[in-house]
Amino acid sequence: MHASLNKKALLVATIVTLGCVVISFYGSRKLQNFDPALIAYLFGTLFALFGGIYRYCVWLQRPPTWMYFRRTWQFIFKGSFFVHIWLLLEDSVKNLLFQRFIYPRGKKRWFAHFMLASGCLAAFAITIPLTLGWINFTLDPGTALDPGAVKLYNANFFGFKVMSFKLGSVLAFLIFHALTWCSWAVIAGAVIFFVRRLTNAGLIASQTFEGDLLPLILLIIISVTGLGLNFSYAFMKGMAYDFMSVTHAISVILFLVWIPFGKFFHIIQRPAQIGAHIYKREGKKRGMAVCPHTGKEFTTQLHVNDLKIVTKQVGFDFTLEDGSSHLDYSPEGKRSLLAKAHLKARQEGGSFFG
Amino acid sequence: MAKLPVSPEKIIEDFGPHLNFTPTEGYPGRDEPDATVKTHCCFCGMQCGIQLLVKNNKVVGFEPWMEFPFNEGRLCPKGVQRYLQDNHPDRLLDPLERVEGKGFKPVSWDTALDRVTAEIQRIQQAYGKDAFSILSGVSLTNEKSYLMGKFARVAVKTSNLDYNGRLCMVSAGAGNKKAFGLDRTSNNYTDLAHAEVIIVAGANVSETFPTLTYWIWRARDNGAKLIVVDPRVIPLARTADIHLPIKPGTDSALYGAMLKYLVDHDMLDHDFINNHTTGFDETIAAVKDYTLEWAEQVTGIEKEKIEQAAAMWGKASTSFLLHARGIEHHSKGVENVLGCINLVLATGRIGRPYCGYGTITGQGNGQGGREHGHKCDQLPGNRDITNPEHRKYIAGVWGIPESELPGKGLTAYELIEAIHRGEVKGLLSICFNPLVSLPNNNYVREALEKLEFYVAIDFFLNETARHADIILAGSLHEEEEGTVTTAEGRVVRIRAAVSPPANARTDTSIILDLAARLGAADKFTYKDSEAIFNELRIASKGGTANYYGITYKKIEDNMGVFWPCPSEDHPGTPRLWEDKKFATPDGKAHFNPVHYRDPGEVTDEEYPVVLTTGRVVSQYLSGTQTRRIGKLVGLIPEPLLEIHPELAMKYGIRQREMVKVSTRRGTGEFPANIVETIRKDTVFIPYHWPGRKSANQLTIGTLDPVSKIPEFKVCACKLEPLGVISRPGETTAFDSI
Amino acid sequence: MEVTAYKTDMEFFVDMQRCIGCKACEMACAECETNGQESMIHVNYVERAVTIQTTVQVCMHCDDPVCAKVCPADAISKDDFGVVHSANTSRCIGCSNCVMACPFGVPIKEEKYDMMMKCNMCYDRTSAGKKPMCATVCPSQALFYGTREEISRMRPNSTPVNTFVFGEQVVTTKVNIMMPKGSTQLKVH
């Protein structure tokens, strides 16, 4: 079964990656706009894409994941589509862009994560299209030839001009230094997390080096060398430029290659949280499950029913003699049932102690 | 005079109770504390060992103390959360003076102490020495307890000093003195481990002394049978071999009938009775009519069960009998205790391994505190203030003529009555919150309002102190060195983990300062707590509670020393009476005849239901400390009225419906908790809360004629459903007014 | 952590009939450094209207943890010592599958964090060779953490059992429940 699942994933990943190559080929006007200096990054990106899609597909095929995936789209396309899309957008902004769910765990923690996430996401948004040749900047031919004119830059997307700005303007400054801002944000977030991981006893006990510390170190290296490149170019006449560019490239490529397998996969996974919200909202509309022991509502009936299917798919069968299921009971009900069974066993054994 | 200066709401806003929670990631510094201080929990007589983690002069957490022999790291929820009383926003940081219409304003120590001194002198000059009274408490260390006794008699020169142990262990103390000539539990708790039968009478061990459960469960692992006497199925009773659901106020009938059963079936240790006791014949004569049938009628317990219990007790070769406030908080408290002791003496099972008896002392230092002198009739070493020999000895230690040593004063509740009558005009209280803890507290409030001057020493503004003219910001348990004596009679060390914050001062320094201002500086020259303890050792020397051989070092080296310990080379006495030489004048244990009589108030047509009170696991006494700790309040946020479904049905009361409970003294409204785990004729309300949520609005001030303990555990009430269902969390009992 | 002082001869033994419902364990659990002042242990009345019985439940650390299997986000993992860890915070999507599927009713959905949390046997303490907080403080020793020899010496008439029957399903666990001598399993249904 596993082999066939992986085949599916392989297929999807290959198709998407090839699709991306094709788009990039034409998007860069048959490689005309492509920056050859970025070739290593290009392969890294393509690998990350391939690996990410592959892993995502494997992941989706796990029964509980598939159940949520399926239900989410079912609910979105059933009934009030636009309401769903609106809620989806709202949820995405709150939880994906601003990661609001982290806030209650600690303000500082949220701040660090927000900096880290915004920095990374923005940097992706800039570098990936650049690497794939989707975006490029050109000197406006009109102003380029006129020595008296203020130089204008054009930003092109898939070879089409989308905007232009003056060289030396605030906008130009912001655009050309966008990655610098991202780097600072990432450094701020990563350092806060790093210090936390080194000092908080709870984290020290449960973290691993490659799972938790290495990713932070990698991000810090990427950002620092990225900044260093800029700094060296602007103020140090290119000193140590090569060293930094190589370190930068290696760490970025490591990072890219690692996305599908390590800690960073959660970036791709996170939208599923929104699916879980929709599932809960829709489930509630369809009715709540009531625990036969406590007599209280505890989750949606949909959830209970789906879990009966999912547990069977992953190899568990909680069906009881009378046809009902252990899963029909709430967590408190389950605990109480166990305690009652234990009490009975103790009573039958004739003694509570000894 | 001493009405509240502003509305209670305003006082609560300023001084709490507010709830303290640990920040999500713990207090800063918990992972790298400056110090890990081995000390004890302050919240009951078990005095469980605990280590406090200290950073920058703040207690930031705790770590179990695995080596301390009684609890080996085990704690109850109060112990786990005890560190939160430090770092508390309600902590008093300055002396306060009452400002009419405004509340309380911080003043300097000089202003505050000058005023206190002047008022004590004014009142005593105008009305006599005894018109100024002192109420103390046994959450104080031995050193402070001793100091309070000396301060009252030597500096203030009043005879009217008593303490909150009067609401606690006095019945047991009086009973023990009558029977054994000494007031201490006879055995340490390791003697439970191999007892064949254990009786727990009126002691909700699992909620009030949770860590003692361990030793009882251990005994049961070793095959012990457990008999629990309680009107409710308390957690201990659920798995007990026999549960005797007694009607409140009828305890002595049960023990009388059990004694008669032992006599009738000759389950007696004649040898022990003949050689080591007196009074047996009168005692059995008193119970000769107490048949099982009669007992069933009086106590409401099926006679078969009583018989079973008596037979089980009679046949055992080792045993342990434990009791607590459930049988002691009665107008017959001493008699109930004597009834229990008679059962122990009749079977001769005392003074041997795994043969034990004792009261489970409730308050933090209930044991040590009651031995060393803030009891109105007592002098250090458990001496008698009316005994000329004893007076002479202590007067000598204190360096005053015997004639200047005041005599016996009024007991706590009598003192309140004297204030109410206008005979006593001034009050200093420390570590006592009578407005919550005394019965019939509407009456107590009236009394407080009549005081001409009231000064309270406390670290939080407790409900009673809201009536004060001056409040002196004192110290917490973890802010002063000292010793306490656990319920087992083990003297242990309390460590100063931190020093009092801001302008708060240690209780000791406040008392010493006051003593000096009252002109007794030369009698109070201690350089530290150990110096006080060393004087206490001498003062207790030759008394029954003899601490002479106990030193700080010895305590530290041995993780506690059991008194009596008459000399420095004496190892202490974990088990009493091994030599069968009792501390009575004739050296024998005394049987005492107990005739059954009714409690102070019985049910009638108007007030047909029995009301009893007690505690919950997450609160300590009047709650001054524990009602400020967020998670403890969260566990049990409010007092519920426990009521049996049949009784509830009779009045049409529904689950969580508000019920108006009235007695001849007051009324209160409580949500009903309908449970089958209580007698059908009895309702139960826990007493830790103040104001409208206070169970003590309802209780009765009938006193035991000997011990003067009030009858908290039984009175008559009536019930009236109010038709409103209260949802959990709707009432804010912690700040009730 | 790679370096660990986890003692493999120490095991968890639970006997809910000894529980007195004091909730010391609950208070202490929140002190565990991995829990951020939230308690992961459960103490509840079984049926308060008729009995004072309480029960206590820690994570049983199943040999084949259902919670991990039903997690759509791969957030729950079992380590080499058999400890099933709390959800990986970066992965957990707060769907509650584990909460509803765990046969022992253990995981908790922390609504305010939109995340599941569960008992990890005080990994900060056990990995340092200490006992878990709950079992350290429990005054009734309904929660006992120690060696098999210790428990069999102290409670010779009970047998630790780690096999549980829920209808068709048999679940085996790392944590033991103390049963009458000679028992081999606890049949819940």
Ligand code: SF4
């Ligand atoms: S049993 Fe008593 S001394 Fe021990 S932790 Fe609880 S309140 Fe503190």
Ligand code: SF4
């Ligand atoms: S007891 Fe529940 S939470 Fe613990 S490992 Fe088993 S399934 Fe998971």
Ligand code: SF4
């Ligand atoms: S600490 Fe022990 S006795 Fe108390 S509730 Fe927890 S398991 Fe039960």
